[in-house]
Amino acid sequence: MTGPNPLVAKVLAQAHLARACHRDEVAEELAGHLQDLADDARARGLGDEDEIARITAARFGDPDLVGRAFSRVYRRDRLLIATAALAGLALASVILMWALVFVVQAWASASLGFVPTQSMSPEHLDREALLLGALTLGYLGMFVCSRFTARHQQFRAIAVTTLAALPFIGGLALWRPVPAMLVAAALGAAAVVWALECCRPSAIVRLGGLVAFFWVAGGLAHTRMAAGGDVWLTVLPTCAAIALACHCTMALAHFFDRRLLAPRAV
Amino acid sequence: MEDEPFDRELLKGSIGLLILRLLSSRDMYGYEIILEASRRSDDVFRFKEGTLYPALHHLERQGYLRSYWQTGQNNRRRKYYGLTASGRRLAERRHREWLHFTRAINAVLAEES
Numbered sequence: 001m002t003g004p005n006p007l008v009a010k011v012l013a014q015a016h017l018a019r020a021c022h023r024d025e026v027a028e029e030l031a032g033h034l035q036d037l038a039d040d041a042r043a044r045g046l047g048d049e050d051e052i053a054r055i056t057a058a059r060f061g062d063p064d065l066v067g068r069a070f071s072r073v074y075r076r077d078r079l080l081i082a083t084a085a086l087a088g089l090a091l092a093s094v095i096l097m098w099a100l101v102f103v104v105q106a107w108a109s110a111s112l113g114f115v116p117t118q119s120m121s122p123e124h125l126d127r128e129a130l131l132l133g134a135l136t137l138g139y140l141g142m143f144v145c146s147r148f149t150a151r152h153q154q155f156r157a158i159a160v161t162t163l164a165a166l167p168f169i170g171g172l173a174l175w176r177p178v179p180a181m182l183v184a185a186a187l188g189a190a191a192v193v194w195a196l197e198c199c200r201p202s203a204i205v206r207l208g209g210l211v212a213f214f215w216v217a218g219g220l221a222h223t224r225m226a227a228g229g230d231v232w233l234t235v236l237p238t239c240a241a242i243a244l245a246c247h248c249t250m251a252l253a254h255f256f257d258r259r260l261l262a263p264r265a266v
Numbered sequence: 267m268e269d270e271p272f273d274r275e276l277l278k279g280s281i282g283l284l285i286l287r288l289l290s291s292r293d294m295y296g297y298e299i300i301l302e303a304s305r306r307s308d309d310v311f312r313f314k315e316g317t318l319y320p321a322l323h324h325l326e327r328q329g330y331l332r333s334y335w336q337t338g339q340n341n342r343r344r345k346y347y348g349l350t351a352s353g354r355r356l357a358e359r360r361h362r363e364w365l366h367f368t369r370a371i372n373a374v375l376a377e378e379s
Contacts, residue, residue: 005315009314025345026319026323027343028343028345029296029319030316030319031345032295032297032342032343032345033296033297033315033319034298035342039314048338058314058316059312059314059315060316061314061315061316062314062316063316065316065317066316066317066319066320069317069320069321070319070320070323072320073320073323073324073327074323074327078326160364
């Protein structure tokens with residue numbers, strides 16, 4: 001047999017087997033079965049290869065149905081891969097966000113003449129880490145909700161993610177009100193990031209929109225805490241870094257979806 | 267099969283039992299299972315053969331079957347299936363259930379006739 005049998009190829013196309021070893025095994029097993037069928041037909045005196053192929057296909061059954069049956073059998077594998085991939089995506093995204101923002105903050109405070117270790121106190125770092133982590137997990141949660149629930153109703157994802165986060169925020173508020181407020185604010189910002197993503201503008205417009213949003217939000221938050229004309233200029237690098245990190249992590253999420261989840265029908 | 271002597275759904279629901287029962291005697295590969303089912307049933311059980319494999323993989327993933335590759339005639343590698351201990355227990359249980367069920371059905375049908 002030269003090349004993959006078309007019947008086997010059709011089965012595999014519907015089976016969406018997540019692991020290459022399963023794909024190879026199913027392909028070899030089915031190809032062997034079809035060869036046995038063809039050998040039997042030849043042994044019965046059939047010589048016309050087209051006729052043999054027709055009989056083989058008829059006895060094998062609908063390859064799409066067989067493929068879908070395999071897909072159901074191996075569904076748990078796909079869910080495990082999806083869970084692991086999404087956990088990895090979330091972790092990588094949060095780390096990317098922290099790294100980018102804290103490096104830019106350290107650079108900005110150093111260039112303004114501050115000593116980064118003094119200007120970025122542990123309390124400041126804790127709060128920013130919480131804020132940025134909640135922001136990242138918030139819009140990734142919305143991405144996942146829209147990806148797995150209602151593909152064409154992305155704004156429903158905001159409601160679902162918010163509802164899912166409410167018990168956590170409520171519980172945190174009873175214990176530590178300030179971090180709970182930060183998480184709630186981050187979730188609000190995540191909704192804006194997600195809304196901008198849903199509008200599907202060009203990459204540069206999206207990035208510009210994110211920078212503008214975070215600059216306004218960051219500027220307003222800082223002017224309330226410390227009056228001063230240069231506050232807006234001071235927060236700009238950090239806000240640009242947050243916007244860039246949002247942009248990159250969302251691109252990473254789409255890449256994961258296209259390359260890892262979608263081909264496996266997850 | 268166009269000239270099937272019974273509703274295909276009846277066979278679909280029993281394919282697990284048939285596989286477990288056939289493999290109770292010895293380890294077999296997929297095509298061999300089909301030939302054996304056909305032989306034992308006097309050619310009544312001729313199902314669409316592709317449907318056998320998802321059922322085999324399902325039982326294997328549930329831990330009722332084990333499988334291994336073996337090279338046989340014509341240097342062709344074949345995937346053999348055999349029952350695990352829990353598969354053997356399931357085969358016996360399903361067989362008892364089936365006998366119980368068919369006895370009840372037969373009893374009802376006999377009374378009707």
